[in-house]
Amino acid sequence: MKTFKIASIPGDGIGKEVVPAANKVLKTIADIHGGIQFNFTDFPWSCEHYLEHGEMMPEDALERLQNFDSIFLGAVGNLKLVPDHISLWGMLIKIRREFEQVINIRPAKVLKGIRSPLLNPKDFDLIVVRENSEGEYSSVGGNIYKGEDEIAIQNAIFSRKATERAMRFAFELASKRKKHVTSATKSNGIYYSMPFWDSVFEDVSKDYSEIQTDSQHIDALAAFFVTRPHQFDVIVASNLFGDILTDLGAGIMGSVGVAPAANINVNGKYPSMFEPVHGSAPDIVGKGIANPIGQIWTAKMMLDHFGEEELGSVLLDVVESVTNDSILTPDVGGNYTTEEVTNEIIKRLKIVEKQGV
Amino acid sequence: MKTFKIASIPGDGIGKEVVPAANKVLKTIADIHGGIQFNFTDFPWSCEHYLEHGEMMPEDALERLQNFDSIFLGAVGNLKLVPDHISLWGMLIKIRREFEQVINIRPAKVLKGIRSPLLNPKDFDLIVVRENSEGEYSSVGGNIYKGEDEIAIQNAIFSRKATERAMRFAFELASKRKKHVTSATKSNGIYYSMPFWDSVFEDVSKDYSEIQTDSQHIDALAAFFVTRPHQFDVIVASNLFGDILTDLGAGIMGSVGVAPAANINVNGKYPSMFEPVHGSAPDIVGKGIANPIGQIWTAKMMLDHFGEEELGSVLLDVVESVTNDSILTPDVGGNYTTEEVTNEIIKRLKIVEKQGV
Numbered sequence: 033m034k035t036f037k038i039a040s041i042p043g044d045g046i047g048k049e050v051v052p053a054a055n056k057v058l059k060t061i062a063d064i065h066g067g068i069q070f071n072f073t074d075f076p077w078s079c080e081h082y083l084e085h086g087e088m089m090p091e092d093a094l095e096r097l098q099n100f101d102s103i104f105l106g107a108v109g110n111l112k113l114v115p116d117h118i119s120l121w122g123m124l125i126k127i128r129r130e131f132e133q134v135i136n137i138r139p140a141k142v143l144k145g146i147r148s149p150l151l152n153p154k155d156f157d158l159i160v161v162r163e164n165s166e167g168e169y170s171s172v173g174g175n176i177y178k179g180e181d182e183i184a185i186q187n188a189i190f191s192r193k194a195t196e197r198a199m200r201f202a203f204e205l206a207s208k209r210k211k212h213v214t215s216a217t218k219s220n221g222i223y224y225s226m227p228f229w230d231s232v233f234e235d236v237s238k239d240y241s242e243i244q245t246d247s248q249h250i251d252a253l254a255a256f257f258v259t260r261p262h263q264f265d266v267i268v269a270s271n272l273f274g275d276i277l278t279d280l281g282a283g284i285m286g287s288v289g290v291a292p293a294a295n296i297n298v299n300g301k302y303p304s305m306f307e308p309v310h311g312s313a314p315d316i317v318g319k320g321i322a323n324p325i326g327q328i329w330t331a332k333m334m335l336d337h338f339g340e341e342e343l344g345s346v347l348l349d350v351v352e353s354v355t356n357d358s359i360l361t362p363d364v365g366g367n368y369t370t371e372e373v374t375n376e377i378i379k380r381l382k383i384v385e386k387q388g389v
Numbered sequence: 390m391k392t393f394k395i396a397s398i399p400g401d402g403i404g405k406e407v408v409p410a411a412n413k414v415l416k417t418i419a420d421i422h423g424g425i426q427f428n429f430t431d432f433p434w435s436c437e438h439y440l441e442h443g444e445m446m447p448e449d450a451l452e453r454l455q456n457f458d459s460i461f462l463g464a465v466g467n468l469k470l471v472p473d474h475i476s477l478w479g480m481l482i483k484i485r486r487e488f489e490q491v492i493n494i495r496p497a498k499v500l501k502g503i504r505s506p507l508l509n510p511k512d513f514d515l516i517v518v519r520e521n522s523e524g525e526y527s528s529v530g531g532n533i534y535k536g537e538d539e540i541a542i543q544n545a546i547f548s549r550k551a552t553e554r555a556m557r558f559a560f561e562l563a564s565k566r567k568k569h570v571t572s573a574t575k576s577n578g579i580y581y582s583m584p585f586w587d588s589v590f591e592d593v594s595k596d597y598s599e600i601q602t603d604s605q606h607i608d609a610l611a612a613f614f615v616t617r618p619h620q621f622d623v624i625v626a627s628n629l630f631g632d633i634l635t636d637l638g639a640g641i642m643g644s645v646g647v648a649p650a651a652n653i654n655v656n657g658k659y660p661s662m663f664e665p666v667h668g669s670a671p672d673i674v675g676k677g678i679a680n681p682i683g684q685i686w687t688a689k690m691m692l693d694h695f696g697e698e699e700l701g702s703v704l705l706d707v708v709e710s711v712t713n714d715s716i717l718t719p720d721v722g723g724n725y726t727t728e729e730v731t732n733e734i735i736k737r738l739k740i741v742e743k744q745g746v
C-alpha cells in the first residue's frame with residue numbers, strides 16, 4: 033500500500049467548498065484503486081485565523097507542513113478581513129518561497145463541453161511555466177515621505193539561477209510536447225530585468241537545438257491569447273507575467289473556476305503545493321455553486337506529481353465526460369451545484385472502475 | 390485660417406506605410422473644411438537612422454519638436470537592426486518623458502463591421518487611462534556579477550504626484566462618460582508599489598462621490614477583458630498594466646491594427662504625441678497590407694485634442710462606414726490594401742462634405 037500524506041488547507045472563501053469536494057474525489061480514487069491511500073490532515077489557516085490569532089499561520093506552520101508529501105490548498109484572501117498583501121505574504125507566497133516551490137505550472141486548454149468566450153478557440157493546449165520565487169513579487173523596496181511628495185519604490189529581482197531554472201524546466205517540458213518554447217518578455221519597456229531575461233533565454237535555448245523558440249512582448253502575447261492561442265505550446269514567464277497570462281488562459285478556457293496549477297519544489301527538499309488558479313471568490317461564497325473542477329484538475333496534477341499519471345489521466349477524462357454532458361456550475365453556463373458536479377464525477381469514477389479501465 | 394503644425398515621424402516598419410496614409414486623410418479633411426490647415430514636417434528618425442548616425446534622433450531633436458502643435462508618430466522598433474530597449478528609450482519613451490506626456494489614453498470599442506475574436510463581445514466601449522511617465526518603465530536599476538551569479542535589479546518608481554494625476558484624469562473622463570472608474574492593481578503580490586497605488590486611489594475617489602469605483606487585480610482584470618469587457622467604462626492603470634490591457638483591448642477589438650492612442654502633455658508646456666497601439670510589424674512590412682485604421686483613428690484623437698471634436702467625430706463615422714461595408718485589410722479578415730482602405734475613407738469624406746454634413 034502506497035500512502036501519500038496530504039496537508040489540506042482550504043483557506044478562505046470558496047476554498048472551503050472546493051477543497052472538501054476534491055478530497056472526496058481523491059478518496060474515491062484511493063478506494064477504487066485499492067493499492068494507494070491518501071492521509072489528509074486539515075489545517076484551518078485563513079484570514080479568519082488571522083483575526084483570531086494575529087497571524088495567517090502559526091509560527092511552526094512550516095515545520096508542521098514539512099513532512100507531508102504535498103500541500104493541497106484552496107484559496108487565500110478575504111479583503112473584508114485582511115489586506116491582500118498581508119494575507120498572501122503571510123501564507124501563499126510564504127509557503128511558495130520557504131518551500132522553494134520555484135516553478136508554477138499552469139496548463140490551459142479547451143475542455144470538452146465548456147464554451148470558451150472566444151469565437152474560434154480551435155483546440156488550444158498550452159502550458160505556462162511561471163517563475164515562482166522572485167522577479168516582480170519582491171518585498172524589497174519601500175516608501176519615502178508622506179502626503180503629496182510620497183514615493184514608493186518597488187524592486188524586482190531577477191537572478192540568473194532562478195531565471196535559468198524556470199527556462200530549463202520549460203525546455204524540458206516542451207521536449208515532451210510540441211517542442212516549442214515562447215519567452216514572455218518586455219525588454220522594449222523594462223530596462224534592466226527584461227533584457228537580462230532575454231539574454232538568459234538566448235543562452236539556455238542554445239542547449240536545446242531541437243526546440244523552436246520565439247520571444248514575445250507581454251502586451252502582444254496577452255493579445256495573442258485572444259487571437260491565436262492554439263499557436264502556443266510552452267510559455268515561460270516571470271512571476272508577474274506568468275500570473276497575468278494564466279488568468280487570461282483561464283479566461284479563454286471559459287472560467288477561472290476550471291484552471292489548475294502546481295507549485296513545484298524541484299529539488300525534492302520540501303513538499304510541492306497544489307492550488308488552483310482561482311481565488312477565494314467572495315461574491316459566490318456560501319451559495320454552493322463554486323466550480324470544483326479547478327481544484328479537482330489540480331488534484332490530477334498532484335497525482336501526476338506522485339507518479340500516478342495513469343490515475344491522473346483517468347480523472348481528467350472523467351471530468352471531461354461530465355463537462356461534455358453539460359453537467360456544469362453557473363460560471364460555465366450550467367445550473368448544477370458544486371456538490372452535484374462533484375458527485376457526478378465520483379459516480380463516473382466508480383463506473384470506470386467497474387468497466388475495469 | 391487655423392493652422393496646426395504637425396511633426397510627422399513615420400519611424401520604423403509599417404509606420405512608414407500608415408503615417409503617410411493618415412496624413413493624406415488629414416489633408417483631405419483640411420481641404421474639405423477650408424478653415425483649417427495642417428503643416429506637416431517629416432522627420433526620418435528610426436532604427437535605420439540609428440545605424441547611420443549612432444542615435445535614434447539627433448541631439449537637438451527635442452528642441453526641433455518643441456514648437457510643433459503635435460507629434461504624429463507611426464511605430465518604433467526593428468529588432469533586426471537595434472535592440473528594442475535601445476530604440477525605444479532613444480525615441481518613443483524619451484519623447485514621452487521629456488515632453489511630460491504623462492497620460493496615455495487608449496479607447497477600445499467594437500467597430501462596426503470588424504469582427505471581435507470574442508463570441509459575444511456585446512457593445513463594449515472602454516477607455517484605459519495609462520500612467521505614462523514612471524512606474525515599471527524605469528531605467529533605475531542595474532546588474533551585478535557576470536555568469537551564473539548574475540542578478541538584475543529593476544526598480545519601479547511610483548510617485549504620489551504622477552499616480553494621483555493619472556487617477557484624477559480618469560475620474561474627470563469618467564464624469565463625462567458612464568461614471569465608473571476601475572483601478573488596475575496587484576496589491577496581493579506586489580508588496581510596496583501596489584498597496585501605495587490602492588491608497589492613492591482610495592484618497593482620490595473621495596473627491597468624486599458621484600463616480601462609482603472598483604479595484605481589480607491585473608490578472609483577474611485581464612481575464613475580464615475576455616469574459617465581460619462591456620462592464621467597464623474607464624480603467625486607470627500603471628504604465629505596464631496599461632500597456633498590457635491596451636494590447637488586450639486591441640485584441641478583443643479584432644486587431645492591434647485598429648487601436649488608437651494619445652500621449653497627452655497635460656500642462657500644455659510641450660506637444661502631445663499621437664501614436665497608435667500597434668508596433669512596426671516587421672512580418673508584414675512592404676506588403677502594402679498594413680491596417681491604416683489605427684493611425685487614422687489616432688489622427689481623430691489628435692483632431693479632438695486640437696479642439697476639432699466635430700471633425701474628429703465625422704472622421705470616425707466615416708471609418709466605421711468603411712469597415713461596416715467590409716472594406717478591410719487582411720488582419721481583420723479582408724483583402725483590401727492599405728491604399729484601398731485609405732482611398733475609400735478619403736472618397737467618403739468628400740461625399741460627406743457634398744452632403745453638407
Ligand SMILES: CC(C)[C@H](C(=O)O)[C@@H](O)C(=O)O
Pocket residue numbers: 220221251466477481632666668
Ligand atoms: C514599444 C513599447 C515600448 C511601447 C510601450 O510599452 O509603451 C508600446 O508597447 C506601446 O504600448 O506604446
Ligand SMILES: CC(C)[C@H](C(=O)O)[C@@H](O)C(=O)O
Pocket residue numbers: 108109120124275309311577578608
Ligand atoms: C493571490 C495572488 C498573490 C496569487 C499570485 O499572484 O501569485 C494568485 O493570483 C495566483 O496566481 O496564484
